[in-house]
Amino acid sequence: MGFRALLAFPAPMNQDARTDIGSAGVSRPDTAVRPMIEARGVDKRFGSFQALRRVSLEVGRGEVVVVIGPSGSGKSTLLRCVNRLETADSGEIVVDGRKLSDPRLDVNELRREIGVVFQSFNLFPHMTVLQNLMLAPMRVRKLDRAAAEARARKLLDKVGIPEKSDARPTQLSGGQQQRVAIARALCMEPKIMLFDEPTSALDPEMIKEVLDVMMALAHDGMTMMVVSHEMGFAREVADRVVFMDQGEIVEVGTPAEFFQDPEQERTKRFLNTILRH
Amino acid sequence: MGLFGGLDANSQLFIQGYFTTITLTVAALGSALVIGTVAASARVWGGPVVQSFVRGYVEFFRNTPLLVQLLFYAVLLAPANLNITRDPMVAAIIGLSIYTGAYVTEVVRSGIISVDPRQIEAARSLGLSQLEALRFVVLPQAIRTVIPPLGNLSIALVKNTAIAGGIAATDLLKVAGIIESRTGGDFTPYIAILVAYWTLTLPLAWAVSRLERRLAFAR
Ligand SMILES: Nc1ncnc2c1ncn2[C@@H]1O[C@H](COP(=O)(O)OP(=O)(O)O)[C@@H](O)[C@H]1O
Ligand SMILES: [Mg+2]
Numbered sequence: 250m251g252f253r254a255l256l257a258f259p260a261p262m263n264q265d266a267r268t269d270i271g272s273a274g275v276s277r278p279d280t281a282v283r284p285m286i287e288a289r290g291v292d293k294r295f296g297s298f299q300a301l302r303r304v305s306l307e308v309g310r311g312e313v314v315v316v317i318g319p320s321g322s323g324k325s326t327l328l329r330c331v332n333r334l335e336t337a338d339s340g341e342i343v344v345d346g347r348k349l350s351d352p353r354l355d356v357n358e359l360r361r362e363i364g365v366v367f368q369s370f371n372l373f374p375h376m377t378v379l380q381n382l383m384l385a386p387m388r389v390r391k392l393d394r395a396a397a398e399a400r401a402r403k404l405l406d407k408v409g410i411p412e413k414s415d416a417r418p419t420q421l422s423g424g425q426q427q428r429v430a431i432a433r434a435l436c437m438e439p440k441i442m443l444f445d446e447p448t449s450a451l452d453p454e455m456i457k458e459v460l461d462v463m464m465a466l467a468h469d470g471m472t473m474m475v476v477s478h479e480m481g482f483a484r485e486v487a488d489r490v491v492f493m494d495q496g497e498i499v500e501v502g503t504p505a506e507f508f509q510d511p512e513q514e515r516t517k518r519f520l521n522t523i524l525r526h
Numbered sequence: 527m528g529l530f531g532g533l534d535a536n537s538q539l540f541i542q543g544y545f546t547t548i549t550l551t552v553a554a555l556g557s558a559l560v561i562g563t564v565a566a567s568a569r570v571w572g573g574p575v576v577q578s579f580v581r582g583y584v585e586f587f588r589n590t591p592l593l594v595q596l597l598f599y600a601v602l603l604a605p606a607n608l609n610i611t612r613d614p615m616v617a618a619i620i621g622l623s624i625y626t627g628a629y630v631t632e633v634v635r636s637g638i639i640s641v642d643p644r645q646i647e648a649a650r651s652l653g654l655s656q657l658e659a660l661r662f663v664v665l666p667q668a669i670r671t672v673i674p675p676l677g678n679l680s681i682a683l684v685k686n687t688a689i690a691g692g693i694a695a696t697d698l699l700k701v702a703g704i705i706e707s708r709t710g711g712d713f714t715p716y717i718a719i720l721v722a723y724w725t726l727t728l729p730l731a732w733a734v735s736r737l738e739r740r741l742a743f744a745r
Contacts (some may be wrong), residue, residue, distance in 0.1 A: 281625060334647060361653035371648035375666045385652035436651060
């Protein structure tokens with residue numbers, strides 16, 4: 250794709266090398282062969298309501314998994330369990346070799362490695378675009394101002410809005426805000442990116458600019474879990490598509506299998522409802 | 527002697543009272559802001575025990591007359607052979623801080639809950655700790671909601687310092703009474719302190735409205 254040359258995001262190989270140096274002493278000998286994300290039999294209840302039922306899923310290094318399913322099926326909850334915004338009730342999630350149920354787990358350290366992009370952008374309105382991007386690298390990664398700013402400007406360039414560095418989020422269009430949110434997450438040089446319906450709050454004419462950035466990211470080897478009903482994106486970029494319903498994973502397949510020949514009745518019904526328009 | 531050497535005893539006393547009122551206000555406001563910010567954070571994010579403790583604090587001190595509270599500290603801090611403290615300024619500052627802190631707690635709490643909780647999620651997702659999210663994301667936004675009511679609390683605090691005279695601190699109001707009795711029923715000291723209070727409250731009101739405009743941002 251043409252984006253690839255334009256948008257050279259750091260390749261996952263380099264990221265692994267960096268982290269291995271950074272975490273010298275903590276031995277995780279099997280990280281290179283294990284999937285980036287492993288969920289095994291994950292349950293999550295809110296009161297008496299079961300949001301996730303025995304969810305098992307592996308996401309390999311550099312893999313792009315698109316999650317679809319009706320509203321309320323647990324897609325967001327699954328993503329939120331991966332970066333511990335929610336804690337699974339039972340089952341196990343292992344992210345890059347870290348067991349999320351481990352009581353000694355440092356969640357802040359875990360979250361550094363996982364970028365999250367929300368439907369509602371959630372940019373910090375009291376900061377400029379540049380400050381939004383520099384906050385976490387400076388406070389969490391302890392970069393000095395010059396290094397954080399250089400990194401922020403490079404990423405603004407890559408998401409195509411270098412001229413907006415001094416704007417406030419509220420002065421940007423939705424598409425621009427979401428691209429800033431992606432750049433903000435990438436500033437932490439995460440190993441994984443989670444997207445929760447990143448284009449659902451956007452006007453149709455702005456969806457493409459955000460998907461283009463996501464596609465470039467995928468082509469450059471980022472491990473991605475994307476909740477989205479953009480079927481074009483799923484067909485073109487996803488390695489696998491996951492269909493969830495009522496807290497369960499109903500079906501997993503490559504886009505080709507999944508869209509042409511879904512096995513489950515529930516999947517067929519759902520695809521009919523969303524592909525009709 | 528010194529700066530006020532040329533003034534008569536009454537004027538010197540008046541100036542002393544003026545600075546006592548300023549000291550009480552500044553010291554109590556500073557500690558009330560610290561108390562209120564910590565208590566409000568505990569009220570919003572603390573466990574159930576901490577939360578009810580803070581609620582108890584706020585309700586107790588907001589629903590007790592300030593003069594009674596100040597007298598309580600004055601007696602509590604009194605040495606064994608006296609029934610009132612030798613250091614009324616300390617008692618007054620403690621009393622005013624804790625009393626005003628209860629109001630500040632409520633104001634800061636409403637400021638914190640006015641910030642979209644998704645802002646905290648975004649900050650935590652970037653790897654910031656809860657405290658860092660509070661400091662860099664929540665409080666700067668809460669400030670904007672909180673400035674006008676905090677300004678009003680500061681103005682109320684200036685006026686409440688007058689109650690400190692009730693526990694023997696020589697604030698402006700107390701001084702006016704002393705001068706009046708010395709001069710034999712002259713009413714002018716009261717007019718003078720009225721003006722003196724205005725020199726504190728009116729600039730405060732002006733500063734608050736300026737700050738409010740400067741901190742305003744489109745959401
Ligand atoms: N914090 C929460 N408290 C109670 N119920 C929740 C909470 N978060 C999600 N739920 C419920 O869990 C179900 C799954 O939610 P979610 O994961 O957001 O679904 P999806 O993203 O697929 O639309 C929904 O019915 C939702 O109401
Ligand atoms: Mg959702």
